[in-house]
Amino acid sequence: MQALLEVILPVFLVMGFGYLVVWRGLFSDSAVDGLMTFTQNFAIPCLLFLAITQLELSVLLDGRLLLSFYAGATAGFLAGLFGARILFKRPWEDCVAIGFCCLFSNSVLLGLPITERAYGAGALEPNYAIIALHSPFCYALGITVMEVVRNRGRGLRETSTRVLTAMFHNALVIGIALGFAVNISGLPVPGVLGDALDLMVRAAIPAALFALGGVLYRYRPEGDLRTIGFVCAVSLILHPVIVWGMGTALALPQGAFRSAVITAAMAPGVNAYVFANLYGRAKRVAASSVLLSTGLSILSVWFWLALLG
Numbered sequence: 001m002q003a004l005l006e007v008i009l010p011v012f013l014v015m016g017f018g019y020l021v022v023w024r025g026l027f028s029d030s031a032v033d034g035l036m037t038f039t040q041n042f043a044i045p046c047l048l049f050l051a052i053t054q055l056e057l058s059v060l061l062d063g064r065l066l067l068s069f070y071a072g073a074t075a076g077f078l079a080g081l082f083g084a085r086i087l088f089k090r091p092w093e094d095c096v097a098i099g100f101c102c103l104f105s106n107s108v109l110l111g112l113p114i115t116e117r118a119y120g121a122g123a124l125e126p127n128y129a130i131i132a133l134h135s136p137f138c139y140a141l142g143i144t145v146m147e148v149v150r151n152r153g154r155g156l157r158e159t160s161t162r163v164l165t166a167m168f169h170n171a172l173v174i175g176i177a178l179g180f181a182v183n184i185s186g187l188p189v190p191g192v193l194g195d196a197l198d199l200m201v202r203a204a205i206p207a208a209l210f211a212l213g214g215v216l217y218r219y220r221p222e223g224d225l226r227t228i229g230f231v232c233a234v235s236l237i238l239h240p241v242i243v244w245g246m247g248t249a250l251a252l253p254q255g256a257f258r259s260a261v262i263t264a265a266m267a268p269g270v271n272a273y274v275f276a277n278l279y280g281r282a283k284r285v286a287a288s289s290v291l292l293s294t295g296l297s298i299l300s301v302w303f304w305l306a307l308l309g
Contacts (some may be wrong), residue, residue, distance in 0.1 A: 008301055014206060015294070018213025026037060029285045032214035039211055043204035045110060045175030046197050051128040052179025059129040064250040069130050069260045070137060072242035074270075077103035077235050080190075088227050092149045097275060097282035098227065101289050102140040102234040106269035107134050108172075109208050110297070115262050116307055119255075124258035132180070135172045135229075142275055151232060215270060216291045224285050231268070231289040236300040240265040254270070258308050265304045267293035 021027040059065065080102030084095040105111070107130060115127050168174065182189065189197070243264040247257045268290050276286035 014209040015213035018210035022214040022217045035211040039208035041171040045171045046200040047204045049175040051177040053182045068246035070238045076239040090221040094282040096146045100275045101231045101268045101272040107268040110266045126256040195200045199223045232293040267297040
């Protein structure tokens with residue numbers, strides 16, 4: 001109960017406040033879109049840039065963390081892809097979008113604040129190691145499979161060009177790449193610039209959580225409930241179970257183990273809907289899955305935190 005009150009509820013109360021004010025007409029849809037654009041395209045890339053510049057690269061070199069997390073993520077993608085095809089008889093393009101929902105856990109807007117509140121700011125380095133590859137990995141996998149499905153018979157070169165173009169137009173990927181460039185080069189971030197970036201970073205998570213609540217108000221469930229339930233089960237149960245098993249088998253250190261499991265247990269992020277909307281496939285499933293799984297994750301995260309101790 002303490003974890004629920006002190007760790008989880010504050011995060012979801014900020015989201016709930018965003019949901020409430022949009023529901024009551026006190027905050028417009030255009031204002032939500034503007035706030036989400038600010039956080040996704042500017043504030044959070046600044047957060048990731050600063051975090052990656054300070055990341056101890058040895059964390060990335062210990063492949064156990066990344067193997068544990070991304071084995072679970074890939075298994076979730078495959079479960080969503082083939083489950084949607086075999087169980088629900090969806091077209092292949094829909095299946096890829098549904099698989100992406102099961103792949104893309106909300107590592108930043110939910111994973112970071114919950115890990116920080118549970119274990120302190122010093123516990124976030126493994127989170128940042130996961131996040132450093134999260135958008136590039138997920139978009140590379142999702143876009144590659146979607147482009148292969150949509151462009152059957154087209155050459156590898158054309159498909160690869162589409163994948164790389166889509167990835168490197170993503171602000172999160174750009175922020176991460178610039179952070180690695182600074183980290184590897186050893187160049188210091190000038191003090192004045194660092195202070196300015198720090199101001200942006202302070203606004204990133206609370207503003208993004210508030211905006212996420214406003215965005216979720218739009219995504220009221222309408223049909224496809226069996227498919228949506230399947231996505232929620234894969235995202236909130238299968239992914240963290242596989243990460244737990246892999247982390248245990250690989251003797252992952254406690255801090256990295258906690259970060260990997262908690263991040264895996266997060267609901268699909270808004271990027272799941274962005275991906276579905278980009279291709280115009282399974283948009284209702286993606287939107288409703290983000291909404292319902294985010295609500296259900298209040299209980300599922302409580303369960304995983306209790307197991308992790």
